[in-house]
Amino acid sequence: MKNGGILKKAFKKTVPVLIGYLFLGFSFGVLLTASGFDFWYAPLMSVTLYAGSMQFVAIELMLGAFNLVNAAVMTLLVNARHLFYGLSLIEKYKGTGLYKIYLMFGLTDETYALISSLEEPKGKETTRLMFFITLFDHIYWILGGVLGAAVGTLFSFPSEGLEFTMTALFLIIFVEQWEASETHVPAISGIAVTLACLLLFGTEFFLIAAMVVLLAFLAAMRKKLEPKEAALPPETLGKTPENGGGGEK
Amino acid sequence: MTTAQLLLTLLVVAAVTFLTRSLAFVAFGGKTVPKFVKYLGYVLPTAIIGMLVVYCFKDTKILEYPYALPELIAAAAVIALHKWKHNLLLSMLAGTALYMALVQLVFV
Numbered sequence: 643m644k645n646g647g648i649l650k651k652a653f654k655k656t657v658p659v660l661i662g663y664l665f666l667g668f669s670f671g672v673l674l675t676a677s678g679f680d681f682w683y684a685p686l687m688s689v690t691l692y693a694g695s696m697q698f699v700a701i702e703l704m705l706g707a708f709n710l711v712n713a714a715v716m717t718l719l720v721n722a723r724h725l726f727y728g729l730s731l732i733e734k735y736k737g738t739g740l741y742k743i744y745l746m747f748g749l750t751d752e753t754y755a756l757i758s759s760l761e762e763p764k765g766k767e768t769t770r771l772m773f774f775i776t777l778f779d780h781i782y783w784i785l786g787g788v789l790g791a792a793v794g795t796l797f798s799f800p801s802e803g804l805e806f807t808m809t810a811l812f813l814i815i816f817v818e819q820w821e822a823s824e825t826h827v828p829a830i831s832g833i834a835v836t837l838a839c840l841l842l843f844g845t846e847f848f849l850i851a852a853m854v855v856l857l858a859f860l861a862a863m864r865k866k867l868e869p870k871e872a873a874l875p876p877e878t879l880g881k882t883p884e885n886g887g888g889g890e891k
Numbered sequence: 892m893t894t895a896q897l898l899l900t901l902l903v904v905a906a907v908t909f910l911t912r913s914l915a916f917v918a919f920g921g922k923t924v925p926k927f928v929k930y931l932g933y934v935l936p937t938a939i940i941g942m943l944v945v946y947c948f949k950d951t952k953i954l955e956y957p958y959a960l961p962e963l964i965a966a967a968a969v970i971a972l973h974k975w976k977h978n979l980l981l982s983m984l985a986g987t988a989l990y991m992a993l994v995q996l997v998f999v
Contacts, residue, residue: 661980662979662980665983665984666979669983669987686901690901691905691908693908696904696908700901703900704897704900704901708892708899708900710899710900710903713900713907714904717903717907717911718907718911719939719942719943721907721908721911722939723935723936723939724908725914725915725932726931726936727912727915728912728913728915728916728919729915729919729924729929729932731915731916732915732916732924746913746916749912800991800995802991802994802995803987803990803991803992803994803995804987804991806986806990806991808947809944809948809962809966809986809990810965810983812940812943812944812946813973813982814969814979814982814983815940816944817970817973818973819937819940820937823937825934828934828935828937828938828941830941831938831941832938832941832942832944832945833941833944833945835938835942836942836946837945840945845949845950848949849942852942853942856935860931860934860938867930867933867934868930869933
């Protein structure tokens with residue numbers, strides 16, 4: 643396939659993300675400028691961070707006091723799900739050479755969904771297809787953010803309550819994960835444990851506390867919650883779980 | 892924060908984001924993924940989103956007027972609308988508009 647064919651194919655695959663990213667990016671840009679930041683932060687953040695929900699949280703961080711450790715921990719918590727996206731794409735990204743750096747960088751929720759559902763055979767063409775899918779999504783996201791920041795800079799409007807976009811976004815992801823999972827124990831424990839930690843430890847330390855408690859709780863519940871062997875991908879079968887990592891005691 | 896501090900913060904956020912996205916490839920690129928890690932990949936993301944939902948409400952005051960009513964009403968609307976239509980844009984736009992109307996016009 644010529645490059646043009648690959649471009650066309652990548653564009654077709656990313657059309658569902660196009661509208662979503664334009665809109666979400668737009669909300670980000672408006673919220674950013676309504677929070678008092680200069681226009682140029684929008685392209686800067688959308689190009690270098692390129693992370694939907696994290697960019698909303700980043701605005702909160704930017705409004706707070708200067709604290710790099712807090713920024714790192716928040717980023718780790720918000721993006722922790724990405725640690726696991728990579729697991730299912732290890733095979734697909736093998737042998738993609740230098741493209742791999744950008745493919746990993748651009749692994750947002752939506753790009754992950756598109757790429758993990760690709761059924762093309764491995765090879766140079768597929769590598770380029772995955773690259774352009776990632777690039778197109780990235781471009782939509784930047785475009786949305788820049789448009790939003792431009793509108794937010796040019797027009798002023800009563801923006802009180804606009805920050806609810808972030809809450810709505812997380813609620814929507816929560817609903818979608820709820821509907822997709824067989825067990826609701828992780829979802830409920832996530833809410834319950836965090837709420838308890840918020841009451842016990844206050845707004846400054848509750849996330850770390852909640853993360854520790856959640857990890858311990860989920861590790862203890864492993865026997866109950868882990869799907870049966872048959873449900874796991876074949877490459878994990880036949881391996882002993884003894885070296886299965888710390889924290890399960 | 893000064894501009895330099897803002898840029899430094901964004902640099903840290905960008906670096907950690909890239910780290911979370913690349914770690915699986917670096918750590919398990921040539922090896923079998925331990926079962927415990929697979930299990931965490933199955934349960935942890937949902938639990939963390941639950942955690943982040945609570946995080947969004949961390950500054951909501953429930954003991955003074957308006958007793959978290961705008962948050963509760965708007966959140967219920969987002970959940971109901973999303974369960975009904977499954978349209979990310981619609982749920983987000985309507986939920987945010989409702990919340991803004993509640994805090995600016997109703998519970999003033």
